[in-house]
Amino acid sequence: MARIVVKFGGTSVADPARIENAADKVLSETKRGNQVVVVVSAMAGVTNQLVDYCQQIDPGCDAKEYDAVVASGEQITCGLMALALQKLGLESRSMTGWQVPIICNDQHGRSRIDDIPPEKLNDLLQNGVTPVVAGFQGVSKSGRISTLGRGGSDTTAVALAAAIKSDRCDIYTDVDGVYTTDPRLVPLAKKLDKVSYEEMLEMAALGAKVLHPRSVELAMAWNVPLQVLSSFNTGIGSDLPGTIIVGENDIVEKQIVNGITYTRNESKITLISVPDMPGVAASIFAPLGGAGINVDVIVQNVSPDGKTTDMTFTVPKIDSSKVKTLLENLDFLKSTEIRIANDIAKVSIIGIGMSSHTGVAQTMFTTLAENKINIQAITTSEIKVSVLIDEKFTELAVRSLHTAFGLDQQQAS
Amino acid sequence: MARIVVKFGGTSVADPARIENAADKVLSETKRGNQVVVVVSAMAGVTNQLVDYCQQIDPGCDAKEYDAVVASGEQITCGLMALALQKLGLESRSMTGWQVPIICNDQHGRSRIDDIPPEKLNDLLQNGVTPVVAGFQGVSKSGRISTLGRGGSDTTAVALAAAIKSDRCDIYTDVDGVYTTDPRLVPLAKKLDKVSYEEMLEMAALGAKVLHPRSVELAMAWNVPLQVLSSFNTGIGSDLPGTIIVGENDIVEKQIVNGITYTRNESKITLISVPDMPGVAASIFAPLGGAGINVDVIVQNVSPDGKTTDMTFTVPKIDSSKVKTLLENLDFLKSTEIRIANDIAKVSIIGIGMSSHTGVAQTMFTTLAENKINIQAITTSEIKVSVLIDEKFTELAVRSLHTAFGLDQQQAS
Numbered sequence A, B: 001m002a003r004i005v006v007k008f009g010g011t012s013v014a015d016p017a018r019i020e021n022a023a024d025k026v027l028s029e030t031k032r033g034n035q036v037v038v039v040v041s042a043m044a045g046v047t048n049q050l051v052d053y054c055q056q057i058d059p060g061c062d063a064k065e066y067d068a069v070v071a072s073g074e075q076i077t078c079g080l081m082a083l084a085l086q087k088l089g090l091e092s093r094s095m096t097g098w099q100v101p102i103i104c105n106d107q108h109g110r111s112r113i114d115d116i117p118p119e120k121l122n123d124l125l126q127n128g129v130t131p132v133v134a135g136f137q138g139v140s141k142s143g144r145i146s147t148l149g150r151g152g153s154d155t156t157a158v159a160l161a162a163a164i165k166s167d168r169c170d171i172y173t174d175v176d177g178v179y180t181t182d183p184r185l186v187p188l189a190k191k192l193d194k195v196s197y198e199e200m201l202e203m204a205a206l207g208a209k210v211l212h213p214r215s216v217e218l219a220m221a222w223n224v225p226l227q228v229l230s231s232f233n234t235g236i237g238s239d240l241p242g243t244i245i246v247g248e249n250d251i252v253e254k255q256i257v258n259g260i261t262y263t264r265n266e267s268k269i270t271l272i273s274v275p276d277m278p279g280v281a282a283s284i285f286a287p288l289g290g291a292g293i294n295v296d297v298i299v300q301n302v303s304p305d306g307k308t309t310d311m312t313f314t315v316p317k318i319d320s321s322k323v324k325t326l327l328e329n330l331d332f333l334k335s336t337e338i339r340i341a342n343d344i345a346k347v348s349i350i351g352i353g354m355s356s357h358t359g360v361a362q363t364m365f366t367t368l369a370e371n372k373i374n375i376q377a378i379t380t381s382e383i384k385v386s387v388l389i390d391e392k393f394t395e396l397a398v399r400s401l402h403t404a405f406g407l408d409q410q411q412a413s
Helices: A016-031 A046-057 A063-070 A072-087 A119-126 A152-163 A197-205 A213-222 A280-290 A317-328 A352-356 A360-370 A391-404 B016-031 B046-057 B063-070 B072-087 B119-126 B152-163 B197-205 B213-222 B280-290 B317-328 B360-370 B391-404
Strands: A003-008 A035-040 A092-095 A113-115 A130-134 A137-140 A145-147 A168-173 A194-196 A226-230 A243-246 A259-275 A298-300 A308-316 A337-350 A377-381 A384-390 B003-008 B035-040 B092-095 B113-115 B130-134 B137-140 B145-147 B168-173 B194-196 B226-230 B243-246 B259-275 B298-300 B308-316 B337-350 B377-381 B384-390
Touching (some): A003 A152, A016 A035, A016 A072, A016 B046, A035 A072, A035 A119, A035 A152, A046 A072, A046 B072, A063 A072, A063 A145, A063 B072, A063 B092, A072 A092, A072 A130, A072 B046, A072 B063, A072 B072, A092 A119, A092 B063, A113 A152, A119 A130, A130 A152, A137 A152, A152 A213, A194 A197, A197 A213, A197 A337, A259 A280, A259 A317, A280 A298, A280 A317, A308 A317, A337 A391, A360 A391, A384 A391, B003 B016, B035 B072, B035 B119, B035 B152, B046 B063, B046 B072, B063 B072, B063 B145, B072 B092, B072 B130, B092 B119, B113 B152, B119 B130, B137 B152, B152 B168, B197 B213, B197 B243, B197 B259, B197 B337, B259 B391, B280 B308, B280 B317, B298 B377, B317 B337, B337 B391, B360 B391
Parallel strands (some): A003 A168, A035 A130, A092 A130, A194 A243, B003 B035, B003 B168, B168 B226
Antiparallel strands (some): A259 A337, A298 A308, A337 A384, B226 B243, B259 B308, B337 B384
16 A cells, blocks of 8 residues: 555646546555545636735735735645545535645745644544645634745645655656657657656756655655656546656656756846956845846856956846846946847756766757757756757757767657 | 725626726725725636536536536636736735635635634734735645535625624625515615615515625624625716615614515425324425425414314426426325416515514515415514515516515605
């Protein structure tokens, strides 16, 4: 007998019929003799509607009240899912964040989970009850409803899996697993059977919209095996496995490159002749962080004269003019030239096998050169190489790299 | 300084703009130096949508889960109302049933309030905060979300008013007060300045859809003055008083007849030759009650021979065939003839002055006779006379009685 946390995203519970379909998946798990805790998101569209109501009243509204309003979405789904499970003959009950309780800090709107006392859930499981927990929400120590921010239901599922010592956490979504790259861009993209947390983190952070990065981090920290699978498979083959996400040590045959990811709509900011002194990077990025601007790739070259250096970084394109204003207001950049290039894409290759193989980056650069794609900046980590390129080459770059690293699916003959 | 509970119904909070309009009313009260607790219903249509979701999954669904789903509606509104009040510069916070807490019994779906510890609300009020409480909901002793049944937000408002010793409870709705009869049926219907709890109870129970009877009962028990007024009056005259509902002793000039009410779509069941013995009425009505059928008027004539009697009662028309089946299954009614007349209306005159005046019923019967309306059954109480008539005469009966008892509004010249 295993213990499994099973999470259904918004499109998997978009209406009562889909909720009943999702309930069937839970029934299958219990029939295998497993204890199951279900976590649900809000029905697709509901959260956006609730956020819209709040913003109609006050675009900069109080996060505590925003949380009270928005958390209702998951409360609705968890009650409906419990009803669907009862209809299938399972004993089931819904649990909101305060009922579990999922104790969060006071950072309303983007709260973090402090603690999940497992006693109530354990009691229910031992009594044959299938609890259905509202994702995305918790309760603060002062008894206010809090939410975990967008994508938070994945985090709820993983945190619960850790709290009740679950053997696995299954994330049902509208795709049937993690792919080597975006199948809409590359029809030959291949579903991966297994990826490591580290690879998944790079993929999630770089734009593969399957799992929220926070949930992957948490799974890695608590060593909870994750599985991504589709809630829309029914009938023959509906038990097809998805993609398993586990620790690097649980992967025997490490792929050199396991995925190609991309993000579009970035702007590249280049600062020419920045004073090269301690603290300068912090002084540049502090005002951007303060304005809520998400800085991504940062490249700083070695200073040739020891006095000034050049620095390049990317921000979302919509923020680029705000960034320009913020930087122009910095006194110590008075004699620095600020160059902004919009319409930049970032393309990355990811693989835990990369660190033990040479020539991986070289293959990437050669492939891009053969396709006449100019590389504007490069960053690397242990398991990733990212390049900035002109946005119009995104598709060509991803496809040619996908082929070059042998990721193309075998065509059915 | 007064303390006031102010409740807004579903149409008064139907969208963010109306919520902001309602918030203006609250601001006016606080500007008068009053402490205000706000109670809100779900936005118009939301509760029906949530009930529909539950019934799509299971028409006879578990009341505990139904409650968890449906209570979300009021949670949404109370957060939005708190945001609207904050935007007007008031300190405000939302409170769900479990946060107040409003402690209810375990009768999910139609729970009753056991206790409202007033400490948290008192603290907030004394600190200048305007609490916004989700109507219609509470929490059971075992920590489950419960709802009070339809119309429950009025009950929440009155119970809160009693708990925090409020000076008044204002119920904002889509009408500007209690009328002598339905203004859609009788254009000359007149707004009442004051009615007694007893009259309001008769009117509410008999079909005036302004206030839920339970809330009136509770207001009477705790002697909470109620006011019904419109949330849609704005600008000049927006502070027009509605109808005040108070104890009989607070009404100096008692009207003989204060209101004419009606209900349509009743069926009249007549049992000819029922065995006249102790317990027979209980034996007839127990199975109907068990089937959830609401029996209204009951008339039993004196038994002329001491052996059998005739009995007449009304039920909602949609239940009449079910009633027939239930009655036919009763052994002791084997030799009783069961007659069913559909399309029956009940018309009632109501007034606390009635008990001290003679000839009131006679005026009613004469008026109906003059209009050639046949009376099929009569029941009376201290402050009410009801008759059953053919449904097609409803409008004629109500209008002619309204005139006969001098309730017609003076026409503006």
